[in-house]
Amino acid sequence: MNKAECVVRSRDLCGESPLWDAAAKCVYWTDINGFAIRRLFPSTREVKSWKFDAPVTALSLTSIDGWLLAAVGGRLLFWSVDGNHRVEFVAVEGDWPNHRLNDGAADAEGNFWVGSMRNNVAADGSEVKAEGFTGSLYRVTPDGEVSVRDSEFGIANTVAWSPNGKTFYCGCTVRNVIWAYDFVEAGAKSDVRNRRVFVEKIDAGLPDGSATDEEGFVWNCRWGGGSILRISPAGEVVEKIAMPVSNVTNCAFGGADGRTLFVTTASVGAESEETAGSLFAMQVPVRGTPVGRFLISEEWAARLERRA
Helix, strand or coil: CCCCCHHHHECCCCCCEEECCCCCEEEEECCCCCEEEEEEECCCCEEEEECCCCCCCEEEECCCEEEEEECCEEEEEEEEECCEEEEEEEEEECCCCCCEEEEEEECCCEEEEEEEEEEEEECCCCCCCCCCEEEHHHHHHHHCCEEEEEEEEEEEEEECCCCCCCCEEEEEEEEEEEEEEEEECCEEEEEEHHHEEHHHHHHHHEEEEEEEEEEEEEEEECCCCCEEEEEEECCCCCEECCCCCCEEEEEEEEEEEEEEEEEEEEECCCCCCCCCCCCEECCCCCCCCCCCCEECHHHHHHHHHHHH
16 A cells, blocks of 8 residues: 555645545545635646635535535535536534534435534634534435434544445544444435444544445544554454544545545644645555435426526
8 A cells, every 4th residue: 555645735724525526537625624625636736726604514426417515514505616606405503603514425325414513613714612412413315304313423523334335334533433323225214223333442543534445444534643544344443554644534535446545634733744734645455435426306406507
């Protein structure tokens, strides 16, 4: 496995949610505290950024190429890079700005799953203290129905599925735990059941975002741990991949052969580290599990077509 290469020295306050777009051959990611979405074309190293009005915490591909679903503050919106069109979709976290959305991803059925937490980002992007276990795990269906599927998270992080879609992973950074759930595929009624500990209290920082590979292993980024852990389906840490910065936030598989791991990091709390907040990439020996796409309903597709 190659070492991580710094591919964009963006100095993100809190880089997050890397997302490979195979059709466009680019990677998107966010800067939560910077209220921004960024995009890199690896072939040319071209980077572009777009600003938003609140923390941008998670991204998903959708069933319409060119439109992404973005978690911004406490809501979801559709965003098109061509023309920078933004269409409000649904309010998810009703207690915004006291609480905000955090990590999220789409399942194979086209629903979007997103966690929340007490908001730790001020209006100017600076960090504020946030305590308590008042975050939730939400399911958002294609028609915009929002429901709570789990609760009492300090910071909800990791939203990922096993290759066969039968196991769902989600954790709480504050508790230093990642849980596994049974995932029941049922269209808009897809659900999680039977929560149990997958890994907990690992002495390598705290669990942040994750991705899964084709062999069913979880690649978990460790905030404050300067590493990524590769964890077997049985919950055994089989590899610890050192990173050159402390706060490793999330990862996503991509590239032409699906074997490039893109990794986001944060400079908050690590200001003295030269490449903290950069986007990294490394070649790995396995491909990632295909990511889901949010299913845009016919009604919303018609609305977006009018805005394109």
